[in-house]
Every structure is written in C-alpha cells, then in structure tokens.
Amino acid sequence: MRKIYDYYTLSEDISQNREEAAKINISYITNWEKLHDSLIGTKKPEELTVCYLSGxxxxxxxKELTNLGILPQNIWAFESDTQAYKQALADFEQGEYPQPRILKQxxxxxxxxxxxKFDIVYIDACGSVPSVQHSLRCVFxxxxxHRLNSPGVxxxxxxxPDITKNTINDYYELVSQYLFFKEYPSEDFKxxxxxxxxxxxxxxxxxxxxxxxxxYGEYISAVLRDIPAVIVPLERIARNPYLNQILLNxxxxxxxxxxxxxxxxxxNSLARYFFTVNYLLEKRILGEKSQCFLKEIGEFNDLIKGLKIIILLRNGKIELxxxxxxxxxxxxxxxxxxQFLDKPHSNLFxxxxxxxxxxxxHNNVLHNARYQYVAKSNLMFTDVSIxxxxxxxxxxxxxxxxxISSFRDKSWQYVFRFALDGLVKMRQSYNNEFFFQGAIISNSIDEFSSKKLKERVQIK
Structure with missing residues (x-):
C-alpha cells in the first residue's frame, strides 16, 4: 500500500494520479500499517501450534518438529484406526518424554x-485426490x-492415481475439465x-x-487455492441471512x-466449471471421480447457490x-x-x-513450495501452502x-484500494472470482506485477 503511495507521489511526473494520491492524509497510512502489523506480526517456533496425522x-x-524448535506441548497427532492408534502409542516407550499428544479421533x-486453531496443519494422506480417504474433505x-490461524500453513x-486402473479415465476427465475452465473461462462449447x-x-x-x-500436480495446487479462497466463502454466503438485506427476492x-x-x-472459471459439471451430473454423464470431488467440498447445493448469487450480481440480473x-x-x-487504472465498478462494492x-x-503464491518425489514406487505430490x-x-x-461515507473520505478510500491492489495482483492469475476491476497500478511495472506460482520441484 505504501509502495503505491510512494510510486505515485515520489516517482511519477505531474499527473492526475499523483494529485489524487497526494490527497491521502499520511496518518491514515500509518493507522493502516498498525492494523496490518497487529494482524500479521511474527511468531517464534516455540509459539507455533502444529497438528498432523499420526499413523x-x-x-x-x-522428532522433526521438535528439532525445529516446536514445543512438544504444542504438537497434536490424530489417529482414528484402533490398530494404528495402539501402534502409535507403542512407538514411544512408557514413561518416555517428550511425546506428542495423540488423540484417537x-x-x-x-x-x-x-x-x-493451529498455525501448521500437516495432512500426509498418501492417497490420491479425490478418493475414499476424504483428504480434500479434511482440508475443506x-x-x-476456521481452524487455521492467519497467516497459517x-x-x-x-x-x-494408479494409471493402470480403469478409474484413470475418470481422473483424466476431472483434471482436464477443472484446468480447462481455468485456462479458457470464456470459451464457447456445447x-x-x-x-x-x-x-x-x-x-x-x-x-x-x-x-x-x-x-495432476497443477490440479492439486489449484484446488488447494480454491477451497479456502472461493468454495468455502461461497457456501458461507449462500447460508448467510445477511443476504436478505441486500437482495429483494x-x-x-x-x-x-x-x-x-x-x-x-x-x-469466471470456477463458476463456469461448477455450472457445467452440475449440468453433466443432472444429465448423468459425469464421471465417478468428478462426482467424488463434489462430495469432498461441503454442500454442493450451497456452492451452486453462492455461485448463482455472485454471477447474477456481477451481471446486474438480480433485484436489489x-x-x-x-x-x-x-x-x-x-x-x-x-479511476487510477481499472474503472471502479459496483462489483467492487x-x-x-x-x-x-x-x-x-487467500493463498500467498509467492511463499508456496511444491515438491514431487517417488516414495518406493508411488509418485507423491507435496504442497506447502501459505x-x-x-x-x-x-x-x-x-x-x-x-x-458511501467511507469512500467519500478519499484518504480512507485510497488506502483501502492501494492495499487491495496487492491482493488483486496475488490472485489475478489464479482466482478470477472476486475483485474484478480492482487494480490501481499497471502489471507492466515490475514491482507491481501479478504474482506467479513457483514450479513444482522434483526431488531425486
């Protein structure tokens, strides 16, 4: 936010953008920075709380976690299988300390x-997604x-998936359809x-x-971005009676x-994908793995309802x-x-x-890490998502x-819009569901360009 303010007020030649940015009372900037710092801050390893699947x-x-400085008392492990739970308890000698807190649940x-709430949640499911192990449902x-602190990991x-099994065609369909609408959200089709x-x-x-x-690796990363940033919020929107204060009918x-x-x-990539698979589902021509995926992400009817609401709002097709x-x-x-760069629109509101x-x-793609490796004979995909x-x-x-009152206060409005530009640039290449026309400064300027996800690293 301050970088944009400095860019317009210190770096640019005389322009309307510079004159508008100069209208910001600097006290608003420092107040926003105090709000930001109060919500972000830093944590030492001993202040972090971690949970993982025990096995x-x-x-x-x-041992890996405690070697990194995390306190044993802040480590939670979960195992629901009775036999595996007994083995997990036996993995530590009686009276040995420290041990993780292992819960049979x-x-x-x-x-x-x-x-x-946890700072780090480690889900080492080892199975493919989606599957009967419900690994994605665990993320949902x-x-x-709301069990992850912010920032959280x-x-x-x-x-x-086993490419020798008959189900692989269903995986091909799922991955292709999901990523096709990411790549071509405006493409006509029948x-x-x-x-x-x-x-x-x-x-x-x-x-x-x-x-x-x-x-398949790209699909995993896309879903891990979409569930927290779009899918969960849309289902919350669909259930929230506050909508009755916005929509007439x-x-x-x-x-x-x-x-x-x-x-x-x-x-709109996700809306187009989910409306399409809903149509395919009703026509009974949707593959089994696609159907399995829909069961992993909460109440699908609520998701469709939430998508309908934002699409109608965006197109001005619903009475307010x-x-x-x-x-x-x-x-x-x-x-x-x-208007700095994008024309402000009611969709922003x-x-x-x-x-x-x-x-x-929201996923901070700059700090994500993604890996691919072979465990015995299985190809594995690890995502560290921030x-x-x-x-x-x-x-x-x-x-x-x-x-309206807050937007008439230009200091208040511009601080908000300058800060929002950072989120727009973080999501621009990956989630196009929200913040249309929210950019303040051009992508062509390196310091303010859209953020890109790092390639998946192959570990030998």
Missing part, C-alpha cells in the same frame, strides 16, 4: 467439534470450521450425451493424458437453468433492496470514485461486502450502509 509411527514427524471430527472441514502430501464438445477441450484432454503427472436465482448460468458465467441500489448507483455514477463476512483464506485472511484489507472498511 502407526508418529515419532518421525514428532478422526481429525475432521476434531475440527468440527473442538475450537482449537479445516477451513469451514497447510502441508499436504497426495499420491498419483454439451451432448458424450459430454463437453469443443476442439480446444479435446486437445487439452489429449495433452493432459500425455503428461498427466504434471497436470432470493428465489429469482432459480429462474434460470444451468445452460443460462453457463453462458452468464463467461470469464432500494437502499443497496442507491449504494450501487454511487459506484456506477461517473465522477464519484476516481459487492465483493467487499461479501468477503468481509465470508472470511476467505494462507492469509487479509483482514487488514476487509476490516479497514465499515459495514454495508457506511460504505
């Missing part, structure tokens, strides 16, 4: 029932129940009894089949069919309450909100309000009916 031999992970159940449950370890009909999709499917290990979301929503969601319509008009009226209440966890709630952005702004 029959929990001592290996435990499913880790998902713990996330649901116990209000404990963790995020849905989720470490996952998933296996390559659907018949064979599925998606589109030449680019057919070519992409062939490419995925030829280099499945690469694209929620029942209108069911007035359009799946094909109409597929068309309305052009340019009168007072909300006036707020929308404020953003749409020329001259009310200054809706994104603010919805994300303020739905608590997304998440941030970015409450220093959302909590800078007040509530729904105070938005």
């Amino acid at each position: 029959p031999e929990p001592s290996n992970d435990f 499913n880790i998902e159940t713990f996330f649901q029932q116990t209000p404990k 449950t963790l995020c849905w129940n 989720i470490i996952t370890n998933f296996a390559m 659907i018949n009894e064979c599925g998606i009909i589109n030449e680019k999709y057919n070519q992409f499917l062939i490419t995925v089949r030829k280099n499945f290990s690469y694209y 929620l029942s209108t979301i069911d007035s359009k069919n799946d094909e109409q929503y597929i068309d309305l969601s052009k340019g 309450k009168d007072d909300v319509e006036k707020i929308k008009d404020f953003f749409e009226t020329k001259g009310n909100v200054y 809706f994104d603010i309000i919805l994300n303020q209440l739905s608590y997304p966890l 998440y941030d709630e970015c409450r220093y952005i959302y909590e800078w702004l007040p509530g729904l009916h105070q938005i």
Whole structure:
C-alpha cells in the first residue's frame, strides 16, 4: 500500500494520479500499517501450534518438529484406526518424554467439534485426490470450521492415481475439465450425451493424458487455492441471512437453468466449471471421480447457490433492496470514485461486502513450495501452502450502509484500494472470482506485477 503511495507521489511526473494520491492524509497510512502489523506480526517456533496425522509411527514427524524448535506441548497427532492408534502409542516407550499428544479421533471430527486453531496443519494422506480417504474433505472441514490461524500453513502430501486402473479415465476427465475452465473461462462449447464438445477441450484432454503427472500436480495446487479462497466463502454466503438485506427476492436465482448460468458465467472459471459439471451430473454423464470431488467440498447445493448469487450480481440480473441500489448507483455514477487504472465498478462494492463476512483464506503464491518425489514406487505430490485472511484489507472498511461515507473520505478510500491492489495482483492469475476491476497500478511495472506460482520441484 505504501509502495503505491510512494510510486505515485515520489516517482511519477505531474499527473492526475499523483494529485489524487497526494490527497491521502499520511496518518491514515500509518493507522493502516498498525492494523496490518497487529494482524500479521511474527511468531517464534516455540509459539507455533502444529497438528498432523499420526499413523502407526508418529515419532518421525514428532522428532522433526521438535528439532525445529516446536514445543512438544504444542504438537497434536490424530489417529482414528484402533490398530494404528495402539501402534502409535507403542512407538514411544512408557514413561518416555517428550511425546506428542495423540488423540484417537478422526481429525475432521476434531475440527468440527473442538475450537482449537493451529498455525501448521500437516495432512500426509498418501492417497490420491479425490478418493475414499476424504483428504480434500479434511482440508475443506479445516477451513469451514476456521481452524487455521492467519497467516497459517497447510502441508499436504497426495499420491498419483494408479494409471493402470480403469478409474484413470475418470481422473483424466476431472483434471482436464477443472484446468480447462481455468485456462479458457470464456470459451464457447456445447454439451451432448458424450459430454463437453469443443476442439480446444479435446486437445487439452489429449495433452493432459500425455503428461498427466504434471497436470495432476497443477490440479492439486489449484484446488488447494480454491477451497479456502472461493468454495468455502461461497457456501458461507449462500447460508448467510445477511443476504436478505441486500437482495429483494432470493428465489429469482432459480429462474434460470444451468445452460443460462453457463453462458452468464463467461470469464469466471470456477463458476463456469461448477455450472457445467452440475449440468453433466443432472444429465448423468459425469464421471465417478468428478462426482467424488463434489462430495469432498461441503454442500454442493450451497456452492451452486453462492455461485448463482455472485454471477447474477456481477451481471446486474438480480433485484436489489432500494437502499443497496442507491449504494450501487454511487459506484456506477461517473465522477464519484476516481479511476487510477481499472474503472471502479459496483462489483467492487459487492465483493467487499461479501468477503468481509465470508472470511476467505487467500493463498500467498509467492511463499508456496511444491515438491514431487517417488516414495518406493508411488509418485507423491507435496504442497506447502501459505494462507492469509487479509483482514487488514476487509476490516479497514465499515459495514454495508457506511460504505458511501467511507469512500467519500478519499484518504480512507485510497488506502483501502492501494492495499487491495496487492491482493488483486496475488490472485489475478489464479482466482478470477472476486475483485474484478480492482487494480490501481499497471502489471507492466515490475514491482507491481501479478504474482506467479513457483514450479513444482522434483526431488531425486
């Protein structure tokens, strides 16, 4: 935020951008930085709390963690299988200390029932995703129940599906469809009894089949970004009665069919994907692994409802309450909100309000680490994913009916928009669901360019 302020006020020639940025009262910047620092801060190893899946031999992970300076008392291990739990207890001699806290409970159940938060969650499921081991559902449950501190880390370890089994074709379909809409969110296509009909999709499917290990790894990373940042928040939005203060008639979301929503969601990758697979599901031509994936990410009906709401809002196809319509008009009226780079739009307002209440966890792609290695004969994919709630952005702004007042205070507004630019640039290449037209400064300037995910590293 301060970098943009300095760029416009110190680096640029005389311009309207410079004049507008100079209107910020510097006390607003320092107050925002205090808010930011109060929510980020730093932690020493002994202040971190970690949980992991125990398995029959929990001592290996435990020793690694304690060697790094994490206190034994801050380490939680979970094992639900009776035999594995007994072996885990026997892995430590009686009276030996330190030991991890080993609980005989499913880790998902713990996330649901116990209000404990962790800094690092390590899910070494070893199976493929999606699968009957419900590894992705564990990530969803963790995020849905808000059990990760911010900033926080989720470490996952998933296996390559067995390409010799008949189910591999279902994995090809799942990975291809998910990543196709990431790559081509505006591409026109048709659907018949064979599925998606589109030449680019057919070519992409062939490419995925030829280099499945690469694209499977990309799919894993994409899903780990999407669950905390988009899928969980959308399901929260769908269940939140606060919507009744924004929308005049929620029942209108069911007035359009799946094909109409597929068309309305052009340019929005996840919405287009989920509307399409919902249509394929209703036509009974969706593969088993795609269906398994939908069962791993909470209540699918709520997700579809949340997607319908944001797509209708974005396209101006849903009736708003009168007072909300006036707020929308404020953003749409020329001259009310200054344009730095992107033209400010009412979608910015809706994104603010919805994300303020739905608590997304945004992926910091700059600090992610991704690995690929062979364990015995299994190809494994490890993702170390860093998440941030970015409450220093959302909590800078007040509530729904105070938005116009805060945006009329240019210092307040510009500090928010400068800070938001950082989040826009972090998500721009990976999640296009929120913050359309939120950029303040050009991507062509190196210091403010879109952030890119590091390539997966192969460990020999």
